[in-house]
Amino acid sequence: DSGVTQTPKHLITATGQRVTLRCSPRSGDLSVYWYQQSLDQGLQFLIQYYNGEERAKGNILERFSAQQFPDLHSELNLSSLELGDSALYFCASSPGDGLSPLHFGNGTRLTVT
Amino acid sequence: AQSVTQPDIHITVSEGASLELRCNYSYGATPYLFWYVQSPGQGLQLLLKYFSGDTLVQGIKGFEAEFKRSQSSFNLRKPSVHWSDAAEYFCAVGVPGNQFYFGTGTSLTVIP
Numbered sequence: 001d002s003g004v005t006q007t008p009k010h011l012i013t014a015t016g017q018r019v020t021l022r023c024s025p026r027s028g029d030l031s032v033y034w035y036q037q038s039l040d041q042g043l044q045f046l047i048q049y050y051n052g053e054e055r056a057k058g059n060i061l062e063r064f065s066a067q068q069f070p071d072l073h074s075e076l077n078l079s080s081l082e083l084g085d086s087a088l089y090f091c092a093s094s095p096g097d098g099l100s101p102l103h104f105g106n107g108t109r110l111t112v113t
Numbered sequence: 114a115q116s117v118t119q120p121d122i123h124i125t126v127s128e129g130a131s132l133e134l135r136c137n138y139s140y141g142a143t144p145y146l147f148w149y150v151q152s153p154g155q156g157l158q159l160l161l162k163y164f165s166g167d168t169l170v171q172g173i174k175g176f177e178a179e180f181k182r183s184q185s186s187f188n189l190r191k192p193s194v195h196w197s198d199a200a201e202y203f204c205a206v207g208v209p210g211n212q213f214y215f216g217t218g219t220s221l222t223v224i225p
Binding site: 002004031033042043045048050055056090092094096097098099101102103104105106107 | 145147149154155156157158159162164203205207209210211212213214215217218
């Protein structure tokens with residue numbers, strides 16, 4: 001158990017809809033990362049937060065947004081969903097000290113129909 | 114720009130055989146290096162990490178990796194593969210600013 005909790009585990013929704021994915025980082029970790037994993041794209045970095053502030057952006061679509069709350073949990077919001085957004089979405093956390101590795105949650109599997 | 118290359122998309126080995134998964138990185142200084150394993154339907158689990166010091170690092174599940182600066186490589190090895198090692202393996206680089214770059218992964222199949 002990595003200590004990173006992601007909910008829900010599975011999500012099935014229709015095109016055009018909006019969903020919210022939730023992540024609770026390991027206790028003591030200040031930094032949260034979101035990744036998208038699909039069969040044809042591999043593991044794609046979306047966005048990173050550190051202690052509530054956006055730290056880095058990767059290949060995140062404008063239809064997607066995220067935030068990190070004062071209690072350090074994070075949410076990834078996906079809107080105007082398309083079939084191609086079907087993927088595994090992972091959250092990872094780290095202390096943010098520049099030395100520690102990432103610890104991953106078990107992911108949320110999103111299916112857009 | 115930083116990058117990580119895992120040249121082998123898929124590898125098949127027999128149970129009990131030795132294993133080496135290749136990883137090459139591109140970064141101006143000595144990076145922090147990691148190997149992760151992902152079993153089907155699971156998240157990525159850290160196998161081992163290299164920050165500095167001894168270039169041969171030991172990890173969990175009997176894995177080890179060797180950092181070779183001259184070759185910009187960090188190959189993962191295991192002397193004897195078990196059927197339970199079948200999974201996807203990812204090499205990653207960490208750089209200042211707490212940024213991480215992942216390779217595209219190597220899928221390992223183990224034949225009984």
